[in-house]
Amino acid sequence: EADIYQTPRYLVIGTGKKITLECSQTMGHDKMYWYQQDPGMELHLIHYSYGVNSTEKGDLSSESTVSRIRTEHFPLTLESARPSHTSQYLCASSEFDGGEQFFGPGTRLTVL
Amino acid sequence: SQKIEQNSEALNIQEGKTATLTCNYTNYSPAYLQWYRQDPGRGPVFLLLIRENEKEKRKERLKVTFDTTLKQSLFHITASQPADSATYLCALRTEYGNKLVFGAGTILRVKS
Secondary structure, three states, X not given: OOOEEEEOOEEEEOOOOXXXXXXXXXXXXXXXXXXEEOOOOXXXXXXXXXXXXXXXXXXXOOOOEEOOOEXXXXXXXXXXXXXXHOEEEEEEEEOOOOOOOEEOOOEEEEEO | OOEEEEOOOOEEXXXXXXXXEEEEEEOOXXXXXXXXXXXXXXXXXXXXXXXXXXXXXXXXXXXXXXXXXXXXXXXXXXXXXXXXXXXXXXXXEOOOOOOEEEOOOEEEEEEO
16 A cells, blocks of 8 residues: 555645645655646646755646645645635646656545 | 546456556656556555657566557556556656656456
8 A cells, every 4th residue: 555645635624724635654755746626537736846945836727725844744735725725636746757656545624 | 748548437347357458648758657456445556667769568467568659558457357447647757857747547356
């Protein structure tokens, strides 16, 4: 089983709240990723990181931000949640560029 | 435009039969292609990776083929079991190297 963790698993929150989704991995991987996935749809890359202090936006525009202060930790923050942010957020890591990715269990976010 | 296409309709098969899932892509020149399994409400789990210079890859009951001329990968599960029921995603490492692009997946249902 992959050693990558996400909390919370489920979050229901009101519009305008600030939220942080946590992601941690214990495999020492430099590469980490955040994806957004709606039911029955593709995973869309919203952020990625090559290592500490390195973050890039992905292919899908997102109002969220990320930080990478420690190798094992890659949190995602929404400053002001809106109903359009309702989705599943998946965190992943990999050892090599474009290589096998290890996914966390996901956070199901609902913004009312 | 670049596109990855997987069967949008669910594949229903009888236990013991071979399941074959298709992944077609256009306007990509992938260095390699990966297959993942995703269960409802969970993150994807890596299954197999096949490189552009490999025609076929096997792992236990799984087999993947990769035809760069047809721009197609086939994923086979032999002697299928109800426990194989899940969504199967294909993902390409693009020629730009550092990211994966995922298809929307095909739902497989194996009936006993």
